[in-house]
Amino acid sequence: MRLISPLLKHMVYPLLSGSGFLHHVAGRGGLSVLTYHGVLPEGYQSSDSFLDGNLVSAKSFRQQLRWLRTHYRVVPPEDVLAWLKQGAELPPRSVLLTCDDGLLNTLTDMLPILREEGLPCLFFITGMSAGEVPRMLWYEELYLSLVSARSGPVSFESLGIQTDLGALPQRRSLWWELVRKLSQREPRERDSFVQNARVQCRLAEVGEDARTSDDGGRRRFFLLTRTQLKQLAASGMCIGAHTMSHPLLSQQRVESALMEMQESRRTLENLLGKRVWAFAYPFGDPSSFTSRDIQLAELAGFQCAFRNFGGGFGARLPHFAIPRVHVSAEMGPAEFEAHVSGFHQLLRGRAKAEQDLAMMVSLGISA
Numbered sequence: 001m002r003l004i005s006p007l008l009k010h011m012v013y014p015l016l017s018g019s020g021f022l023h024h025v026a027g028r029g030g031l032s033v034l035t036y037h038g039v040l041p042e043g044y045q046s047s048d049s050f051l052d053g054n055l056v057s058a059k060s061f062r063q064q065l066r067w068l069r070t071h072y073r074v075v076p077p078e079d080v081l082a083w084l085k086q087g088a089e090l091p092p093r094s095v096l097l098t099c100d101d102g103l104l105n106t107l108t109d110m111l112p113i114l115r116e117e118g119l120p121c122l123f124f125i126t127g128m129s130a131g132e133v134p135r136m137l138w139y140e141e142l143y144l145s146l147v148s149a150r151s152g153p154v155s156f157e158s159l160g161i162q163t164d165l166g167a168l169p170q171r172r173s174l175w176w177e178l179v180r181k182l183s184q185r186e187p188r189e190r191d192s193f194v195q196n197a198r199v200q201c202r203l204a205e206v207g208e209d210a211r212t213s214d215d216g217g218r219r220r221f222f223l224l225t226r227t228q229l230k231q232l233a234a235s236g237m238c239i240g241a242h243t244m245s246h247p248l249l250s251q252q253r254v255e256s257a258l259m260e261m262q263e264s265r266r267t268l269e270n271l272l273g274k275r276v277w278a279f280a281y282p283f284g285d286p287s288s289f290t291s292r293d294i295q296l297a298e299l300a301g302f303q304c305a306f307r308n309f310g311g312g313f314g315a316r317l318p319h320f321a322i323p324r325v326h327v328s329a330e331m332g333p334a335e336f337e338a339h340v341s342g343f344h345q346l347l348r349g350r351a352k353a354e355q356d357l358a359m360m361v362s363l364g365i366s367a
Helices: 005-019 021-026 058-071 077-086 105-117 138-148 168-182 187-200 215-221 226-234 254-272 291-299 333-341 343-347 349-362
Strands: 031-036 094-101 122-125 152-156 161-165 238-241 278-280 304-310 322-326
Touching: 005 021, 005 333, 021 333, 021 343, 031 304, 031 333, 058 105, 058 333, 077 094, 077 238, 094 105, 105 215, 105 226, 122 278, 138 168, 138 187, 138 215, 152 187, 161 168, 168 187, 226 238, 226 254, 238 254, 254 278, 254 291, 291 304, 333 343
Parallel strands: 031 094, 031 322, 094 122, 122 238, 238 278, 278 304, 304 322
Antiparallel strands: 152 161
16 A cells, blocks of 8 residues: 555546546535644644644645535534434535644634634544643653653653663654553553653753744644633534543543543533533544443443544444544645545455454444
8 A cells, every 4th residue: 555655645536536536426425524633833843744744734724624615515513413313414515624632723723714714613622621721732742752852771660661762763662652551540640750751851841842932832732721722612613522631542441431531521511611512532543442432432421422534425424433534734635535535445445444344343333
């Protein structure tokens, strides 16, 4: 697939898009759900595509919204809920916009574009936005610590890890191992570990970090505060829950996973005075949640839940594992249409479709 991918991106998808074929494929009906993670703020200079690849440029975001508005029908989240729960009809070629994590740039850089284009979006927010002190996602803070530290030995005795910090790929591998292990810990213990890691890596406090020392960096890395979240909700955007602290749910005990879901819903409802009916699994890939977590999402009081893969028109839409198209920074216009239309997923072939079906069965997912 690596060998054919450039051919698809730069030749096949543009040809099919220009011919109108992809728009025809999308006519199979259903719903296409897209997920963003924010917009790269003006003034922020990205130097790590691994870190920033989930965020799109303001120019690309505006172009994608205008294209969707021209060729599809971007529908309000509440209409999708009525469709799922009450059997209400959706217009042909309906698209739902969603955005995960609740970074500050969703308010400062993303919302203005949505309002200019007159389009709604469902934002999934963590419980970390319930306070007034600006915070970062713990796993991004940990990543910055590891990649910024000098080469040399590090020891994380509480997790049984002793190693040397070497080349960037090795640091990224260590980072993901730590994310998996720390997801098993309680949030306070996890936060304490991240702060101790900064000390061991001989780095400054978060507010003094080079990447968060200016306005662009703060909008890139900091989460919404309580006041800012209220501003986002007051703009007419819909708010969903994304757990309290964004762990890998698959690594947690059942009690902890349920608490992460329930408390995030209750916290946001108390803060906003509105029902929070939608949930998005943190990370959202097949390894990040299990059939147990699908059951817990319903038990936690949500009406539906979203994963972060397998999206596009024609996809099955189980209420507690709704697939989404993950929009990335590297996705060009034709590739974007191929994903939205469902053709990219279709092109993966019967063998891959059977693997996906087996995965869905193992997760307990049904249409």
